[in-house]
Amino acid sequence: MGMSRQIYLDHGATTPILNEVLEEMLPFFKERFGNASTFYKLGREARQAVETARERVATLIHAMPEEIVFTSGGTESNNMAIKGTAFAMQDKGNHIITSAIEHHAVLDTCEYLQKFGFNVTRLPVDSKGLVNPSDLEDAIRDDTILVTIMHANNEIGTIQPLKELAKICNEHEVLFHTDAVQSIGKIPVDVRDLGVDMLSISAHKIYGPKGVGALYIRDGVAIDPFLHGGGQERGKRSGTENVPGIVGLGKAAELAKNTLEDEMKRLTELRDMLVRGILSIDDTFLNGHPEKRLPNNVNVGIRYVEGEALVLALDMKGIYVSTGSACSSGSGMPSHVLTALGLSPEDARGSLRLTLGKSNTKEDIGYVISTLSEIVADLRAMSPLTR
């Protein structure tokens, strides 16, 4: 394909919408544009579509439809779960536990709550990115009201022992929330089996539209609403329902469920090929866990080059990758995730995240490995970062 070849390897940042998803959304922009909270025919049609989507999302995570609240995305879901719990339970306690490698939507939300008198414990992780369950056990206090630990990390793909962590919380009667934005659609997510009380979902990470997500709230768990207003979503999340977006999330959830098993196998194979290929370059290392890892995540350290320079050089070859997460790239700060693993600032800055998805093929992987090898050699040849 020559110059016009484009290989997208940043599926952890966002994904293109699937044709089937967009097609199902389109009628709700125009012909079936009704407000889902109105009672005439146009409104009832919209309501029906919203409820079908709710069932599909519930099915994907083994929840009941009434446990799904639609939001504007993963960030809102995380803000809602954490602030909603904190403000609902502040007379019971003001201690929140999280991990050092959460997404900023969790970390910054927890930090903001300190202004309201909440105390936050950030659990460390080991060199592979795992939280130690006994650290959680030790951190829980009488005034702990919430534990929020992600399912799989967005930068390094490490999958936490969520079931074990949730069990500890259940035993101590502390609510457990997990940011599952990266794990949904990549590995099985069963809220009953995991034992979580709340779980955040984003549509645009699973080939659905941007601007829509969901929060699973287990039946019986009462948190404060985050958006106040017209009382939509049974009073849990006000705001006119984003019908096309919700329909898109529903369809994306259905497709994710149907293709999960095959994609897991296929992506794991591609991932392992890519890891082997990159690690065959001198002075490289894998970040994150070798096995307890998302099937589509590769995060590698490449010594004596700058990650940002690699991103730009690959961009010019039509290969799209990132350093760290899209949300904090460009800040100039080394990734808080990589530094939490114990990486030096230099090693953290030379790290690259490649996240695979539906469009990637074996051919792509070969091309990426050879292109990256050349670029690394070139950059190192002229790099001020000498060995």
Added chain:
Amino acid sequence: MGMSRQIYLDHGATTPILNEVLEEMLPFFKERFGNASTFYKLGREARQAVETARERVATLIHAMPEEIVFTSGGTESNNMAIKGTAFAMQDKGNHIITSAIEHHAVLDTCEYLQKFGFNVTRLPVDSKGLVNPSDLEDAIRDDTILVTIMHANNEIGTIQPLKELAKICNEHEVLFHTDAVQSIGKIPVDVRDLGVDMLSISAHKIYGPKGVGALYIRDGVAIDPFLHGGGQERGKRSGTENVPGIVGLGKAAELAKNTLEDEMKRLTELRDMLVRGILSIDDTFLNGHPEKRLPNNVNVGIRYVEGEALVLALDMKGIYVSTGSACSSGSGMPSHVLTALGLSPEDARGSLRLTLGKSNTKEDIGYVISTLSEIVADLRAMSPLTR
């Protein structure tokens, strides 16, 4: 057109997307799906599209682009403005002033803040729905940190003397926020001329997509972020940018600006026709202000019938109208707006809102008037609500 005739008269609840808007959005779902916070080509394209949209929204309201923050809709904009101000300024004071006829996204947000120690004054309105500026002057105290009064009411269309209200706030150095969700695109909105500090916008009320909106925050005004996370929107509103939605809002804003003057004239004429026609039915009355009123809003009381029954009967004739706002219909409670005007619960329950828009023609109006007259006569003939 017989049986299949459909006349949509609920543009205050939501509007269908315009072709030009949807067409401009479509590429950003698939081909140009990049995350706007990434730095390779796909990401830069998305960023560019977001900034073009920001300029268009700014132009519509005579703001600077950097004063526009994209949100998930009018409800989030209102929550962000009110909670963001309250939490940022709680050491300066804890008093908030609003009006009795605000949308629930304002009223319920203010009410929620009481839990955090804020005091809320709800200004009354006169029988036409107007806030008296001297009431505002009297209500401002040393500890007042925010006044939030809507530009035009969503149920009765009354347009507040916003410039006068904002001037009082400016003189007292109190921040002034306005919910302009209903006025944008219907009447001129110039944030400099009005003198407001914050202003809420929703896309789906101006033929743009659901699930996206904006908050104007005057340069120099610092409020707390409402959504914490990756630091998008220059740290003011985290969450992956809803690129297609934002592009849609931008295009809708551009079109609203271009068609504003002509539509104002056209809709005012249709509105007055519709009002005259309905008021020619016995025992009917107009709610709201006869002149200081949105060009597309009709709200009428029809005695001795139930509003809900009218909505259903009109629905069967393909005419879509509402009682009150979409957000509170179905609650069984009489509208807080109509009761604030001094209407009895019975009169409030018999009221109907008809909100005009681009698709409506003179022919429609004639058909609606004759159909409504017949339905009212039928319902009254069998109604238990006797005169």
